[in-house]
Amino acid sequence: MGGVVYTAPMRTLNLLSRRPLPSALFGVATLVLAGCGNDLKIAQSARCDGIQEGTETTVDSPFDADQDGFFDGANPDCQTTYAAADLDCNDQDPSIHPGAPEVTCDGIDNDCDATTPDSQDADGDGFNSCVDCQDEMATINPDAPEIVCDGYDNDCNAATPDETDADSDGYGSCTDCADGDPNVNPGTAEITCDGIDNDCNPATVDGPDIDGDGASACIDCDDTDPTRSPTFTEICGDGIDNDCNGEVDDGCDVDYTGIYVLDHEASYSCAFGIVSISVHDLTVIDANPVIEFSSSGTQPGTMSGTIDASDAFTTSNVLRGSCTETYGFNGSFTGPDTFTGTLTASYSGSCFDCSNQSWTVTGNR
Numbered sequence: 423m424g425g426v427v428y429t430a431p432m433r434t435l436n437l438l439s440r441r442p443l444p445s446a447l448f449g450v451a452t453l454v455l456a457g458c459g460n461d462l463k464i465a466q467s468a469r470c471d472g473i474q475e476g477t478e479t480t481v482d483s484p485f486d487a488d489q490d491g492f493f494d495g496a497n498p499d500c501q502t503t504y505a506a507a508d509l510d511c512n513d514q515d516p517s518i519h520p521g522a523p524e525v526t527c528d529g530i531d532n533d534c535d536a537t538t539p540d541s542q543d544a545d546g547d548g549f550n551s552c553v554d555c556q557d558e559m560a561t562i563n564p565d566a567p568e569i570v571c572d573g574y575d576n577d578c579n580a581a582t583p584d585e586t587d588a589d590s591d592g593y594g595s596c597t598d599c600a601d602g603d604p605n606v607n608p609g610t611a612e613i614t615c616d617g618i619d620n621d622c623n624p625a626t627v628d629g630p631d632i633d634g635d636g637a638s639a640c641i642d643c644d645d646t647d648p649t650r651s652p653t654f655t656e657i658c659g660d661g662i663d664n665d666c667n668g669e670v671d672d673g674c675d676v677d678y679t680g681i682y683v684l685d686h687e688a689s690y691s692c693a694f695g696i697v698s699i700s701v702h703d704l705t706v707i708d709a710n711p712v713i714e715f716s717s718s719g720t721q722p723g724t725m726s727g728t729i730d731a732s733d734a735f736t737t738s739n740v741l742r743g744s745c746t747e748t749y750g751f752n753g754s755f756t757g758p759d760t761f762t763g764t765l766t767a768s769y770s771g772s773c774f775d776c777s778n779q780s781w782t783v784t785g786n787r
Contacts, residue, residue, distance in 0.1 A: 468482075468483075468484045468485075469482075469499055470482050470485040470493060470494065470497050470499035470500040470503055470504075471499060471503050472503050472504075482500070482503075485497055485499075485500050485513070486510070486513065487513045487514060488510070488512075488513055488514055488515055488516040488519075489516060490510065490516040490517075490518075490519045491519070492508055492509060492510035492513070492519040492520060492534075493508055493509055493510060493513070494509075494510060494513040495509030495510050495511050495513070495534070496513070506520075507520050507521075508520070509534070510534065511531060511534035512530075512531075512534075517532065518530065518531070518532055518533075518534065519533075519534060520533060520534045520535070521533060522534070524538045524539075524540070526539075526540055526541055526542075526551060526552070527540060527541050527551065527552035528540065540552075542557070543557065544557045544558055545557055545558055545559055545560040546560060547560040547561075547562075547563045548563070548565075549563040549564060549565070553578070554578065555575055555578035556574070556575075556578070559574075561576065562574055562575070562576050562578065563577075563578060564577060564578045564579070565577075566578075568582045568583075568584070570583075570584055570585055570586075570595065570596070571584060571585050571595065571596035572584070584596070586601065587601065588601045588602055589601055589602055589603055589604040589607075590604065591604040591605075591607045591609075592607070592609070593607040593608055593609065593622075597622065598622060599619055599622035600618075600619075600622070605620070606618060606619070606620055606622065607621075607622060608621060608622045608623070609621075610622075612626045612627075612628065613628075614627075614628060614629050614630070614639075614640070615628060615629045615638070615639070615640035616628065628640065629641075630645070631645065632645045632646060633645050633646055633647060633648040634648060635647075635648045635649075635650070635651040635653075635654070636651060636653055637651040637652055637653055637666075641666075642666065643663070643666035643668075644666075649662055649664060650662065650663060650664055650665075650666055651664075651665075651666060652665060652666045652667075654666070656671060656672055656673055656674065657671075658671050658673075658674030658675070658676065658758075659671065659674065659676070659758050661757040661758060661759070661760075669732060669733070670756060670757045670758075671733075671757065671758055672731075672732065672733070674758075676733075676755070676758045677708050678706050678708040678713070678729075678755055678758070678761070678787075679706055679707055679708045680705075680706055680759075680787040681703055681704075681705050681706075681787065682703060682704050682705075682706060682759075682761060682785030682786060682787050683702070683703045683785065683786055684701065684702060684703055684704065684783045684784070684785050685783060685784045685785075685786075686781075686783060687700065687701065687702050688700075688701040688765050688781035688783060689701070690767060690779050692769075692773070692774065692775050692776035692777070693745065693773060693774040693775065693776050694774065696745075696774075697721055697745075697747065697769075697773075697776055698719065698720075698721060699719070699721045699722065699767065699779075700719065701717045701722065701765065701781075702717075703717065703785070704716065704717055704751070704785055705717070706761075706787075708729070710729055711728045711729055711730065712726070712727075712728060712729075713726075713727060713728065713729045713735050713737065714726045714727075714737065715735075715737050715751045720741070721741070721747065721749065721767070722739055722749030722751070722765065722767065723739045723741065723749065724739055725737035725738055725739040725749055725750060725751045726738070726739065729755075732754065733754050733755040733756075734753070734754040735751075735752065735753060735754065735755070735761075735763070736750075736752045737750060737751050737752070738750040738751075743771070744771050744772040745769055745770070745771045745772050745773035745774070745776065746769070746770045746771050746773075747767070747768075747769055747773075747776075748766075748767075748768045748769075748770075749765070749766065749767055750765070750766045751763050751764070751765050751766075752764055752766075759786060759787035760784065760785070760786055760787070761784070761785050762782070762783070762784045762785075763782070763783065763785075764780055764781070764782045764783075765780065765781045765782075765783060766778070766779070766780045767779040767780070
C-alpha cells in the first residue's frame with residue numbers, strides 16, 4: 423500500500439502546512455501517512471502463501487513445524503499454495519514426508535503416499551509380511567504345521583522346536599539316528615559286531631571283513647581265510663568247511679572206502695594170549711548208510727554199522743563164547759580222507775584176566 427486515505431466529514435486540512443485546502447476539495451480531504459506501510463506489514467498475520475510474512479522467520483516457517491522442507495498438508499492455505507509433492511502428512515515428525523522411505527509394519531504412512539503399502543503378502547499365502555516370518559515361501563506362515571528337521575520355522579513360532587532330543591544325549595532327532603537310546607549318537611564310538619550303528623554313521627562298518635570274502639568277522643568262521651564264509655556253498659572233496667557250518671564236505675556224496683593208517687597203534691593182549699589186539703590201520707568199506715571197519719587178525723575183526731548224514735558212524739563186532747568179546751568203533755569223518763573215533767574192547771564171561779579197553783585214534787587215507 424502507498425499510504426492511508428483519511429476522509430474528514432467537514433473540512434479537509436493539510437496537516438503538514440496546517441493551511442486550509444482549496445475550496446474545490448471541500449468535503450473530500452486526503453491524508454497520506456508516509457511510512458505506515460512497513461508497520462502494517464509487520465503486523466500482517468503469518469499465512470501459508472509462499473510469501474514471508476512479517477511474523478515468519480522464513481517463507482511459511484510456521485507451516486513446516488518439523489523443518490523437514492515440506493509444508494503442513496492439513497492447512498487449507500498450504501493445500502492451495504503448494505503441490506501435493508510439497509505437502510507433509512505429519513508436520514510434527516521430520517522422518518515423515520513425501521519421498522521418505524516407507525517403513526513396513528510400523529502402522530505409519532512414512533512417505534505420505536497411501537498407495538504405498540505398509541505390508542505385503544509376497545507369497546500369496548494369506549499372511550502379510552508383518553506376521554509371516556518367511557514371506558517368500560507360501561508353505562511357511564503362522565497356520566502352517568511345523569515340519570521337523572527341515573531347518574525352517576514353518577509355523578512362524580520359535581517356541582515350536584524343529585527337532586527334539588528325546589534321550590537327552592545332547593544330539594537332536596535330526597542327527598541322532600536313535601533318539602530313544604542315549605548310547606547311540608554321532609559322538610559315540612562304533613562297537614563292532616553288536617548290530618547297532620552306534621555312531622550314526624553308515625560308513626563306519628559294524629564288523630570288518632579282513633579276508634574280503636563278503637562276510638564280516640562277526641559271522642565269518644575264519645575271517646583270515648577267503649575260502650570260508652557263511653555265504654559260500656560247500657565244495658566237495660577240498661577238505662575245507664567252505665560254508666562255515668562246522669562240517670567238511672557236508673552234503674557231498676563222498677566214498678570213504680579205503681585203508682586208513684592210524685596215528686598210533688591200538689594194542690592189547692590177555693587170556694594167556696588168546697586175545698591179541700594189534701591194530702595199525704583200518705580198512706573201510708563205505709556202502710552208505712552201511713559202513714564197515716576191519717583190521718587184520720581175529721580181534722577186533724570186522725566191525726559193521728551205519729553212517730549218517732553228518733558222517734558220524736557207529737559200528738560193532740561181537741565174538742561169542744565162554745568169553746564174549748565185544749568190539750566197537752564209533753566216531754565221524756572229519757574230511758574226505760580223515761576220521762577220528764574211539765575203538766573199544768569189552769569182555770564178559772570167563773575171560774580170565776581180560777579187562778575193558780579203549781583207544782581214541784585218528785585215521786588218514
